[in-house]
Amino acid sequence: MRHPIRTLAPLAAALVAGLTLTGCAAVEPMPEVTPGARPGAPATKAPAATQATKAPHATRAPAVAAASRVTVGGSGTACVLPVSFTLAENWEPEAIKNPEDPEFAVLTRQGPAFIRCEVDAKPAGSIGYLRVWTAAGTGPARAALESFVKAEKGVSKAVYKETVTGGALPVTEVTYTVYNELMEESKEERAFAVATSKGTVIVHLGGLDREEHREMLPAYELARTTLKVLATT
Numbered sequence: 001m002r003h004p005i006r007t008l009a010p011l012a013a014a015l016v017a018g019l020t021l022t023g024c025a026a027v028e029p030m031p032e033v034t035p036g037a038r039p040g041a042p043a044t045k046a047p048a049a050t051q052a053t054k055a056p057h058a059t060r061a062p063a064v065a066a067a068s069r070v071t072v073g074g075s076g077t078a079c080v081l082p083v084s085f086t087l088a089e090n091w092e093p094e095a096i097k098n099p100e101d102p103e104f105a106v107l108t109r110q111g112p113a114f115i116r117c118e119v120d121a122k123p124a125g126s127i128g129y130l131r132v133w134t135a136a137g138t139g140p141a142r143a144a145l146e147s148f149v150k151a152e153k154g155v156s157k158a159v160y161k162e163t164v165t166g167g168a169l170p171v172t173e174v175t176y177t178v179y180n181e182l183m184e185e186s187k188e189e190r191a192f193a194v195a196t197s198k199g200t201v202i203v204h205l206g207g208l209d210r211e212e213h214r215e216m217l218p219a220y221e222l223a224r225t226t227l228k229v230l231a232t233t
Helices: 010-024 102-108 141-150 209-217 215-224
Strands: 066-070 083-088 091-096 113-121 129-135 155-164 170-180 184-194 197-206
Touching: 083 215, 102 113, 129 141, 129 215, 141 155, 141 170, 141 184, 141 197, 184 209, 197 215, 209 215
Parallel strands: none
Antiparallel strands: 066 083, 091 113, 113 129, 129 197, 155 170, 170 184, 184 197
16 A cells, blocks of 8 residues: 655655765855054954854745645645645645545544645755645634644644634634754744634644745745635535
């Protein structure tokens, strides 16, 4: 049976090795030369020394996500869901087959929610996914989202807020950190949830590390601002 979710462990290991090699090869910048003060002029203070080592989580500025004109969620799309949203350019969606199979529950279930769709960022140059989960029931979206977050190991600093989509649809959003044992550091994650007649839909953005997560935020925001609840029959 094909495994329902691809693992990122080999990529993570490769990335760790790459980061280690890059750090060893860093070239120390040449010192700046400051001209002496002119006669009779007050002495000019030399600029502060440049910090030799970058912060471990220096973040590259993310580009604005370009919409691909591809939506996911509606009938005939890669993942049929109670909602639809627009995908960032080159992000590839794939439906999860039979997520309620007990054999794969450790991977396909988190708290009250089952994963239905994952949108892969690798074709766009990042390591991570937008994953769509659904939780049965007609309760508040926030309750399902809180249970979803609490079910993840190593969670801390969860902050919830009520927000809206581009079409003024109310959603609950959360930002939090998770300790990544592989990288031995905490990384950022976030999700938003919306109530529908078919239960709560949770759209979650993780990422290999903090930098990858922040680079993918434009795609997450594109999904949130274009979210629509689909009519049911």
